Amino acid sequence: QGILLVYDITNRWSFDGIDRWIKEIDEHAPGVPRILVGNRLHLAFKRQVPTEQARAYAEKNCMTFFEVSPLCNFNVIESFTELSRIVLMRHGMEKIWRPNRVFSLQDLCCRAIVSCTPVHLIDKLPLPVTIKSHLKSFSMANGMNAVMMHGRSYSLASSGGGGSSKGNSLKRSKSIRPPQSPPQNCSRNNCKIS
Template structure:
């Protein structure tokens, strides 16, 4: 049977107690076959590829260093969760981040501010969280499980970062869905003999200008080189040379083009 996913990633969900990690997990589609497991799974669609996430909830209870050591083995990404209505949970991110950098250096991370639906009780400004995430090279999202806002987006971004880190992005890059404009440009450019043929097309001047720019990009230069080579080869086939042994051989007129 065909696999139900293309990639499998282990994701660690960390943060202080009562920041809403369970709320986040409950919002995702879960695998009914592993309800008793210590992790939950969900499948996301990323650029046409199915990515299965194993999401491990590292509880905020106990010593966080012990939790990171035991759960970080084999993890490809980490979600750092804080509560936007609790400034202490945001300050606690420093401790988690320190342990993550020590036991899982270089692993992709996403900072998530939970309970955006309680923004009227906000204690952590969005700009403050964005600046903090930028300093530590993390993506940043504010989410709300109650409103189903930005949850899948945050996991998709983490999956993209993880696959890019492991060199997988090049595999699916060619499968990305093209925009309608790019698809039309590609179709037209493939059917013309040269870039100068664009001027003869019954199209508005602005469209012609865009087509010329598209046709002259490095991606399509090889097409024109190959096309010109084919023309030169076809022309060469029509060239006939007289044999030097011929009695009418002349140094000035030894070849003729039919």
């Protein structure tokens, strides 16, 4: 058993309510591992709860602390993994835990396909630097069709070879589509969704 205490970093009231939840946990589930999670990191420009304050609160209450962005798939898996690790260690099951597991190529290819979740125009948000590199979004950049994936911009427009006026001219694509490169031998029931 383990508990994730989640608050919204853009909502001070949600953070202030954590005290009440800790009292409930101490009364009904004493000793159960807890992790404090600040949600909606992609909206850090609207932050009402400073990271330092949340981290100090977590330390005072003997909790691990994470800030996550499910929208950008940032720190979500890591927070659940850490809670699982703490629970397993608490029950003396360290041998089951294998942090150095080497993933097969099959696992990695399937994971890459499953975790590419396009979010339109997320790259236009004033995101924290720590999650900019995790962006997977389609955008219209400077009037040209482009795809933002893993922090890099890939243009979907083709360059004209006619050598006309100002360097390379770019043509607009009719539709925006993500790069299609599914692995040849990856069947759906073999993929592990994380």
